[in-house]
Amino acid sequence: FKHGFKKPKEELNAELNFSDMRYLRSSSFQTNIFDSSNNQTLSYSQSNPVHGGNWNATFQVDYTRPFAKNARLDLGEKTYYIRFHSQNFPTKQLPGQPEQEESALKNHFTYTQQVHGVYGNFADQWGATGMQLGLRGEYFSYNGFVYQYNAPVKNDYLSFFPTLFLTHKLSAKEDLNFNYARRVNRPGFMQLIPYIDVSNPQDTSQGNPNLKPEFINAFEAGYTYTYGKNNTFLVSAYYQLTNDLIQRYRRF
Numbered sequence: 001f002k003h004g005f006k007k008p009k010e011e012l013n014a015e016l017n018f019s020d021m022r023y024l025r026s027s028s029f030q031t032n033i034f035d036s037s038n039n040q041t042l043s044y045s046q047s048n049p050v051h052g053g054n055w056n057a058t059f060q061v062d063y064t065r066p067f068a069k070n071a072r073l074d075l076g077e078k079t080y081y082i083r084f085h086s087q088n089f090p091t092k093q094l095p096g097q098p099e100q101e102e103s104a105l106k107n108h109f110t111y112t113q114q115v116h117g118v119y120g121n122f123a124d125q126w127g128a129t130g131m132q133l134g135l136r137g138e139y140f141s142y143n144g145f146v147y148q149y150n151a152p153v154k155n156d157y158l159s160f161f162p163t164l165f166l167t168h169k170l171s172a173k174e175d176l177n178f179n180y181a182r183r184v185n186r187p188g189f190m191q192l193i194p195y196i197d198v199s200n201p202q203d204t205s206q207g208n209p210n211l212k213p214e215f216i217n218a219f220e221a222g223y224t225y226t227y228g229k230n231n232t233f234l235v236s237a238y239y240q241l242t243n244d245l246i247q248r249y250r251r252f
Contacts, residue, residue, distance in 0.1 A: 007066070014061045022053035044094050046102065052086035070125035077118045085110040086193060105196050109209070111144030128169040136161040144209055146194055153209040159184065175224045183218065187211040187246055217241045
């Protein structure tokens with residue numbers, strides 16, 4: 001939906017999207033283990049049927065209003081909702097033996113996640129100096145359940161994310177700029193699912209449903225000089241501070 005007002009460049013936009021996906025897949029593995037003399041010491045096969053799906057919806061509304069010659073105000077809201085479930089039925093079979101459920105690899109996981117955010121941005125230009133100032137408020141909620149551990153997982157927060165962009169034109173060929181932004185990086189669902197990936201049985205991996213989002217404060221300053229016809233000289237420096245860093249680690 002888009003609505004234009006009498007004032008030039010003043011407009012209201014709204015958008016709604018949703019999708020529903022179901023999946024059913026299966027993977028099979030054959031493992032043969034040999035000793036140092038190249039004699040086979042163990043052989044087994046594994047099967048891992050998985051079914052699940054997710055339903056998600058997004059609603060967004062944005063309003064833009066220009067002021068004076070160069071000033072502009074942007075306001076908006078965005079809501080995101082997802083419902084996810086996944087369950088597998090892993091089995092293992094040794095030669096000459098019946099197929100058996102491999103309970104150590106079993107995964108049954110569900111979660112719902114929603115994000116509600118409102119924002120405001122103001123931009124203006126005063127002679128050689130330009131500025132854009134913004135603030136976004138966000139409420140995040142995550143509720144999951146790991147059935148094989150009989151364990152609920154919950155995480156929520158209310159946080160604010162300011163942004164600041166400054167530019168100053170020193171001359172026709174020289175520019176200075178400074179940027180600051182606070183951001184959030186939420187873990188993806190593959191990082192959250194406690195499913196043991198055995199695509200390489202000698203190097204398995206598993207998600208962590210207790211992961212929390214990481215929050216990032218980023219600063220950057222730069223100088224640009226344009227010379228000749230298509231040449232640019234750029235110098236920049238940045239600093240970034242991340243809290244609750246998300247990273248992989250190995251266990252032996």
